[in-house]
Amino acid sequence: MAAQTPAESPAAAEGPGVPEPNHAIRIGSVWLLLSLVADLLIWFAAGPHLPPGTAGSQADGQQFDIKVMAVMAAPVMIFVLVYFLYSLVVWRGREDDEEDGPPIHGHARIQTAWITVTSVIVLCLFGFGTYELYNSYGAGAGEGPAPIYKPTGAELTTAQQVAPWSPGKPVVVQVIGQQWRFTYRYPQFGGFETTFLAVPQNQWVQFDVTSIDVIHSFWAYQLGVKADANPGVDNIAYTKPTKLGSITVRCGELCGLWHGAMYDYGQVMTQSKFLAWTKATNAHFADITPLLPPYASTYDPTVVPLFRFGKVMKALGLTSAGGGYYPPNDPAQP
Amino acid sequence: MSLPVRVGTLAIAFLAVVGGVIFVVIHYLLASPPTVDYSAGVTPDHGQTVNVVLQEDPQTTIGNRPDWVSYFIQDPKTHAWVHTTLFKVPAGSMIHMTVLGYDGCTPARNPFWGKVTGTVGNVEYVNGKSTRVLDTWKNCSVGHTFSIPGIGLSVPMASPTTVKENNNLCATSPCTSGPKATITFTFKSPTSTGDYFWHCRIPCGGGFIDGFGGPMQTIGYMTGQMEVVS
Numbered sequence: 001m002a003a004q005t006p007a008e009s010p011a012a013a014e015g016p017g018v019p020e021p022n023h024a025i026r027i028g029s030v031w032l033l034l035s036l037v038a039d040l041l042i043w044f045a046a047g048p049h050l051p052p053g054t055a056g057s058q059a060d061g062q063q064f065d066i067k068v069m070a071v072m073a074a075p076v077m078i079f080v081l082v083y084f085l086y087s088l089v090v091w092r093g094r095e096d097d098e099e100d101g102p103p104i105h106g107h108a109r110i111q112t113a114w115i116t117v118t119s120v121i122v123l124c125l126f127g128f129g130t131y132e133l134y135n136s137y138g139a140g141a142g143e144g145p146a147p148i149y150k151p152t153g154a155e156l157t158t159a160q161q162v163a164p165w166s167p168g169k170p171v172v173v174q175v176i177g178q179q180w181r182f183t184y185r186y187p188q189f190g191g192f193e194t195t196f197l198a199v200p201q202n203q204w205v206q207f208d209v210t211s212i213d214v215i216h217s218f219w220a221y222q223l224g225v226k227a228d229a230n231p232g233v234d235n236i237a238y239t240k241p242t243k244l245g246s247i248t249v250r251c252g253e254l255c256g257l258w259h260g261a262m263y264d265y266g267q268v269m270t271q272s273k274f275l276a277w278t279k280a281t282n283a284h285f286a287d288i289t290p291l292l293p294p295y296a297s298t299y300d301p302t303v304v305p306l307f308r309f310g311k312v313m314k315a316l317g318l319t320s321a322g323g324g325y326y327p328p329n330d331p332a333q334p
Numbered sequence: 335m336s337l338p339v340r341v342g343t344l345a346i347a348f349l350a351v352v353g354g355v356i357f358v359v360i361h362y363l364l365a366s367p368p369t370v371d372y373s374a375g376v377t378p379d380h381g382q383t384v385n386v387v388l389q390e391d392p393q394t395t396i397g398n399r400p401d402w403v404s405y406f407i408q409d410p411k412t413h414a415w416v417h418t419t420l421f422k423v424p425a426g427s428m429i430h431m432t433v434l435g436y437d438g439c440t441p442a443r444n445p446f447w448g449k450v451t452g453t454v455g456n457v458e459y460v461n462g463k464s465t466r467v468l469d470t471w472k473n474c475s476v477g478h479t480f481s482i483p484g485i486g487l488s489v490p491m492a493s494p495t496t497v498k499e500n501n502n503l504c505a506t507s508p509c510t511s512g513p514k515a516t517i518t519f520t521f522k523s524p525t526s527t528g529d530y531f532w533h534c535r536i537p538c539g540g541g542f543i544d545g546f547g548g549p550m551q552t553i554g555y556m557t558g559q560m561e562v563v564s
Contacts, residue, residue, distance in 0.1 A: 178444055179546055180533070181483055193446045195486070212443050213537075213546050257551045258531050261483065287467045288449040299444075312474040315497045318441055 023090070031082045035075035042070045052224050055247075055268065057240040058140030059224030065132055065139070072121065142209055142227030142235035145297065151204045151238055161208070162187045162295050167271070170204040170238070173197070176299050177209070177216030177229030180262040182249060187295040189278040192285040197249055197266030199223075199241050200274035209235040210298045217252035220266070226252055234297040241268040367418035367554040369561065370407045372429075378564045379426030379525060385410070386421060389434035389514075390478050390491060390534075394555065395507045402549040403437055403478075403538045403556060406508045415508035419532075419558020426525045428454070431480070431489075435515040438500040439474035439493040440536050443544075447479050447535045450519070452487030458519040460492040468492065470536070474500060477515075478534040482560060485524055488535070492517050527564050533557035 047067045054060045091101075104110065133139050137149045147154070153169050161172045165188035174185040176193070185193045197220070199205045209218045209227040216229040218237075222245070227237040247266035251259055269277060282289070293299070309318070335343075372384050387408040394404040396417055406415040423429055442448060448468045450458045457464050468490045470476040477493035492515035494500055504512030524530070534556040537545025549555035 176444065178535070179550075183444070183446060195451075213544055256546070257553075257557060258533065261531055264483075285449070288446060291445045291448060291467070291469050291471070293445070308471045310472045310474070312495065312497055312500075313439070313441070313472070316439070316474060316500055318439070318474070 023086070027082055027086050030086075031075070031079050034078045034082065038074040038078060039071045042074060043067055046070075052221050055241060055243040055245060056140075056223040056225075057242060058136055058138075058238070059222060060242070061132060061136035061139055062224045065129075068128065069125070072125065076121070137238045140224040140226060140237060140239055142237045145234040145236065147236045147238070150236075151240075154204070154206055154238065158295065158297055161297070162191065164188055167203070170206040171200060171274075172206045172208060173199065174295070174299070175207050175209040175218045175227075175229065177211035177213075177218065177251070177255075179213050179256050180251070180258040182216070182218060182229075182251070182262070182264060185292075185295065186278060186281075190282040190289065191292065191295050192278075192282045192289045193292055194281050194285060195264065196281075197247060197264070198274055198277050198281075199247075199266070199268055200271045201241055201244055201268050203271065204238060204240050207237045207239070208297060209237060212299050214255050215253050216255050216262070219250045219252040221248045221250065223247060223268075228253065232298050232300060244268050244270065367420055367558075368416060369420040369422055370409055370416055370418060371422045372410055373422045373424040373563050374410075376424040376427060378424040381426065381428055381522075382424070383428045383430050383520075384423055384523075385430050385432065386423065387432045387434075388480075389415065389509060390437050391507045391509050392437040392503045393505065393507055394549075395505070399549070399555070401540065402552075403540070404507065404549060404554070405534075405556060405558070417508070417554065419554055419556070420561070421558070422561040422563055423523050425523055425527055425562050425564045427523050428520055429523050430520045431518065433480060433491055433517040434509070435477050435491050435493050435517055436504045436509040436512055437477040437493060437538070438503050439477055439495070440470075440538055440545075442470040442476065442479075442490075442536050444535070445470055447481070447488055448476065448490050450489050452482070452485060453489060453519040453521050458489050458492075458517055461516055476536065478536050478538060478556065480532060481535050482530050482532040484530040485521070487521050487532075489517070489519050491515075491534075523560075523562050527562050529559045529561050531557065531559050 047063070050063050050066050052059045052062055054063060134149050137151050138147060143149065151170060165171060172186070172188055174187065176183045176185065181195060182197070183193050183195055184197050185191065207218065207225060207227060209229045210233060211229040211231045213231065215231070217226060218229050219226045223239045223241055225237050225239050227235045229235065245268055247268060249264050249266055251262035255262065372386050376382050376384055389406050391404055391406065393400055394402050394417065404417065405419050407418055407421050408414070409416055448470045450456055450466050457466055459465070468475045470490065474495050475492055476490045478491040479488060480491055481488040494503070494513035494515060499513035502513060504514070534550065537550070538556060539545045539548040539550040542548045550557065553559070
């Protein structure tokens with residue numbers, strides 16, 4: 001039933017002695033009270049428990065963003081519900097009331113208010129979102145090979161990435177997605193590769209995310225980092241872990257048969273423990289590290305230096321790794 | 335058309351559709367290779383040694399995918415080779431694996447998987463000789479890997495190493511002759527029961543994009559599950 005004019009409303013129909021209540025004030029009062037309660041509950045009660053937590057600067061920022069958006073969204077949703085319920089109760093169809101409500105087409109005040117309010121909300125969210133991207137260095141998302149938002153001292157060139165790390169510089173971790181496991185390479189600490197993700201507390205970490213087969217997505221939940229791992233692409237994301245503890249890493253992109261099992265756990269360590277860990281891990285993988293390709297911003301398995309191949313491999317025609325030696329007709333494309 | 339005929343026709347059509355759905359579900363969706371049981375007669379969580387024997391072949395001539403590389407598992411009772419990648423082991427036991435590598439060499443996409451991890455002593459034995467690392471790029475040394483990510487196990491599967499051997503690989507599955515490398519290693523099965531997926535990390539799905547399709551994504555060929563039971 002459409003909105004009614006005062007003259008046609010049930011209250012007015014009861015007689016000239018019964019004044020038409022101010023529906024706007026009624027609805028507005030209930031809406032304001034409920035919105036206030038809901039926003040306070042969202043901010044103070046639910047807010048600290050919203051995902052992804054506060055274990056890192058980016059995660060902290062994301063929780064703040066979700067709180068702000070929830071606080072902005074709750075009054076909108078409450079207004080819709082209050083108006084809906086008020087309409088059901090006050091403006092419901094009475095017995096023998098077969099008339100349509102009056103058309104409200106051309107109500108300039110309502111149209112202006114509607115356009116103004118929604119525009120202000122959207123523009124505020126746009127401004128807030130842009131500021132948050134800038135303020136939190138990409139908000140934990142992959143920014144591609146040339147990040148716009150980056151912390152001071154962010155390492156971008158390969159030469160800078162392989163230079164030994166010193167406190168204050170971002171720790172570079174290359175994340176290599178492959179079916180069905182992430183491996184992590186630490187170019188500033190000898191270039192070793194490992195299946196365990198370790199990062200230091202209170203230091204900026206630069207994740208250079210790539211893949212050597214299909215598209216994966218590196219999702220370090222507690223750190224608030226989620227960046228696609230694309231073959232041949234260096235997708236850079238930043239975070240600063242602030243709390244010691246475990247990290248859960250999952251693949252966030254359907255990547256094949258065992259995608260659901262593509263997860264592992266990492267650790268945020270104190271700086272001294274992290275340095276000790278890099279030393280021990282470098283020693284543990286000392287036998288395989290020299291066999292890895294030279295560190296590069298992407299990890300292209302089809303470009304293998306020819307000098308790496310022995311005479312048997314050359315004689316068999318196996319002069320590149322993966323894909324390159326599978327002709328399209330061997331035996332047939334699916 | 336009379337009412338009984340119409341009702342009968344409708345019933346037959348309905349049953350045909352239901353039958354078709356049941357056939358598809360059973361034949362395609364629920365179909366699974368057999369599971370080879372290595373847990374019989376072993377007391378779990380007592381550290382007893384269980385011998386599991388596999389072979390990896392350059393083809394699968396017994397099935398409808400003759401071009402696909404595949405693992406086979408030996409039945410511990412009959413010693414027959416079973417075309418499956420599902421096997422059952424007791425929890426908390428020492429699993430002694432013997433893998434007959436009949437397939438030729440292939441460079442790994444990531445040479446990192448040339449390192450042995452997760453075995454007792456982080457070592458494997460290739461034709462009786464202990465090794466910790468195999469260079470999959472430089473040497474014709476590795477055909478596949480046997481990896482169980484859930485327990486951190488990753489072992490490169492050695493291959494025949496010479497040009498002559500690689501040009502004369504076994505051509506009939508399951509292989510009983512031909513050039514091969516014999517790989518052995520031991521790992522402890524987890525105490526937590528459940529299914530642990532395992533797979534090959536070398537792109538051996540010839541004919542598929544980057545070698546990672548086909549047998550690499552199909553249970554019964556280059557990936558499967560180790561069921562740990564108590």
